[in-house]
Amino acid sequence: MSRPVPVPTSLSEPFWEAARGGDLVIPYCPSCDLRFFVPEPACPGCMSRDWRYVPSAGRGTVYSVTVVHRAPGPGFDTPFALAVIDLDDGATLLSHVDAGDPDDVVIGMRVRVDFRPFTDEITLPYFVPDTRPERPTTE
Amino acid sequence: MNGRQPVVVGVYATEQALSLPARDAMDLALEAVRGAIEDAGLTPADVDGAQVDWPGPGGVPGEGSSWARVLGRDLRWTSDSMLDNAGSRGLLKAAAAVRAGFADTVVVGGCKLVSRGAGPVGAGVPLEFADVWGSYVVAQFALVAARHMHEYGTTSRQLAEVAATIRNNGTTNPEAMMYGRGPYTADDVLASRMVATPFHLLDCCIVGEGGAALVVTTAERARDLPHPAVAVLGGGMEYHQSAYANPALYREVGQLGRDAATRAYAMAGIGPQDVDVFALYDPNSFEIIRQLEVLGVCDEGEGGPLAASGAIAVGGKHPVNPDGGCLSYAWNGTQQMTLKVVEAVRQLRGSAVHQVEGADLAVVGNAGSGAQHYEMSVLGRMR
Numbered sequence: 001m002s003r004p005v006p007v008p009t010s011l012s013e014p015f016w017e018a019a020r021g022g023d024l025v026i027p028y029c030p031s032c033d034l035r036f037f038v039p040e041p042a043c044p045g046c047m048s049r050d051w052r053y054v055p056s057a058g059r060g061t062v063y064s065v066t067v068v069h070r071a072p073g074p075g076f077d078t079p080f081a082l083a084v085i086d087l088d089d090g091a092t093l094l095s096h097v098d099a100g101d102p103d104d105v106v107i108g109m110r111v112r113v114d115f116r117p118f119t120d121e122i123t124l125p126y127f128v129p130d131t132r133p134e135r136p137t138t139e
Numbered sequence: 140m141n142g143r144q145p146v147v148v149g150v151y152a153t154e155q156a157l158s159l160p161a162r163d164a165m166d167l168a169l170e171a172v173r174g175a176i177e178d179a180g181l182t183p184a185d186v187d188g189a190q191v192d193w194p195g196p197g198g199v200p201g202e203g204s205s206w207a208r209v210l211g212r213d214l215r216w217t218s219d220s221m222l223d224n225a226g227s228r229g230l231l232k233a234a235a236a237v238r239a240g241f242a243d244t245v246v247v248g249g250c251k252l253v254s255r256g257a258g259p260v261g262a263g264v265p266l267e268f269a270d271v272w273g274s275y276v277v278a279q280f281a282l283v284a285a286r287h288m289h290e291y292g293t294t295s296r297q298l299a300e301v302a303a304t305i306r307n308n309g310t311t312n313p314e315a316m317m318y319g320r321g322p323y324t325a326d327d328v329l330a331s332r333m334v335a336t337p338f339h340l341l342d343c344c345i346v347g348e349g350g351a352a353l354v355v356t357t358a359e360r361a362r363d364l365p366h367p368a369v370a371v372l373g374g375g376m377e378y379h380q381s382a383y384a385n386p387a388l389y390r391e392v393g394q395l396g397r398d399a400a401t402r403a404y405a406m407a408g409i410g411p412q413d414v415d416v417f418a419l420y421d422p423n424s425f426e427i428i429r430q431l432e433v434l435g436v437c438d439e440g441e442g443g444p445l446a447a448s449g450a451i452a453v454g455g456k457h458p459v460n461p462d463g464g465c466l467s468y469a470w471n472g473t474q475q476m477t478l479k480v481v482e483a484v485r486q487l488r489g490s491a492v493h494q495v496e497g498a499d500l501a502v503v504g505n506a507g508s509g510a511q512h513y514e515m516s517v518l519g520r521m522r
Contacts, residue, residue, distance in 0.1 A: 004271050005271065008267070067333075
């Protein structure tokens with residue numbers, strides 16, 4: 001047993017392909033102007049199947065965080081900061097925030113995406129503290 | 140009262156233990172079903188509906204109609220889904236069938252040994268955007284709790300008071316998995332090792348094996364049965380999204396259950412202050428605080444101070460989980476939900492291990508996955 005490896009689906013393959021190139025992309029529904037995550041068969045705003053991936057600037061704010069001391073299985077370096085991140089340009093992701101000491105990760109912390117290779121196929125969108133002082137007003 | 144008013148007339152819990160290596164799920168399911176029917180003063184031939192896990196061997200695993208052969212009669216009502224076969228959700232569906240006349244007497248429950256070889260407790264299927272981050276049940280609930288603490292100042296000590304209170308009910312319950320362990324103080328909880336902030340080990344529920352079942356019939360049929368009938372006075376269910384695929388966000392699910400409770404109280408013609416005893420899902424200490432709020436016992440944000448005030452103790456104003464709950468009595472997979480009904484019915488019969496004096500009204504609350512679903516029912520002793 002080791003840390004679970006995501007298995008891309010027809011819904012998520014573009015996400016992982018972009019991640020390999022260091023880009024964060026998010027499902028976007030043009031008919032109701034909604035960004036959402038995780039990718040769904042149909043838009044959670046209007047049930048449209050015609051959503052597509054759009055780039056995200058990858059900056060956001062920690063909505064909630066738990067420091068996991070006991071992982072659900074082998075392959076994790078504990079403790080780690082498991083966090084929910086509200087992206088500035090829309091959608092909310094689960095990820096890890098690597099701030100050195102996981103206890104330093106707090107609700108409201110500004111973070112930015114930091115892609116890290118995991119397997120040949122999968123590159124993971126970690127987050128790290130964003131030291132830029134100002135929250136961007138536009139993407 | 141309408142003769143087709145649904146009532147619970149039989150309940151049964153098998154032994155509950157960390158591991159029952161000599162028994163399989165079928166064995167425990169059979170015991171639970173037989174036990175609940177016997178407790179109702181009925182025979183299998185009286186039962187025309189079965190919402191019961193069919194674990195096999197034999198039959199078709201998951202197919203509820205497999206029970207027809209074992210019960211020895213054709214069935215009028217069945218279910219294939221394990222969550223439809225447990226707790227308030229199973230009870231409300233059976234009650235709806237009984238009230239509508241699709242069936243007269245339905246058994247709900249069974250056993251599914253989710254703890255055997257299932258790995259970390261969770262959705263039971265790979266989740267592409269959750270598993271890789273080490274997200275699991277404790278962590279997803281922790282993300283909700285952490286936000287509640289941030290917004291309302293709820294403290295780790297308040298959580299620990301909840302855990303200690305409910306665990307100490309199990310300490311003196313001979314049926315509890317943790318019988319004889321403890322008693323615990325809040326300091327003991329805070330001193331136990333951290334699992335996922337804010338949850339220490341003793342803030343989190345136990346994991347074990349066992350089965351449970353209940354029997355629902357009409358008030359008319361219940362008249363000549365041995366135990367006082369317990370009426371299903373109201374209920375409600377809420378579903379935000381599928382389990383665990385997305386993290387539970389406090390802003391989306393923190394008050395999940397309030398709509399169900401509001402509807403259920405209106406059906407029952409009661410308010411939250413009328414409830415004598417609560418049997419609530421307690422996968423961790425915080426989930427009790429959240430449910431005190433959504434069930435209207437207190438306002439949003441006030442659950443921490445209320446729970447830590449002594450109100451949830453057996454002698455308190457709002458007793459919660461006198462049996463020790465999932466924190467100390469038993470967690471056995473889906474049938475822990477049925478155990479909540481069992482405890483509520485025992486309380487309303489006046490036969491619970493830790494009896495709340497004069498309990499006439501009980502609320503059963505089931506939930507899961509952080510909590511992205513909520514199923515509750517209002518039960519009342521029939522006079």
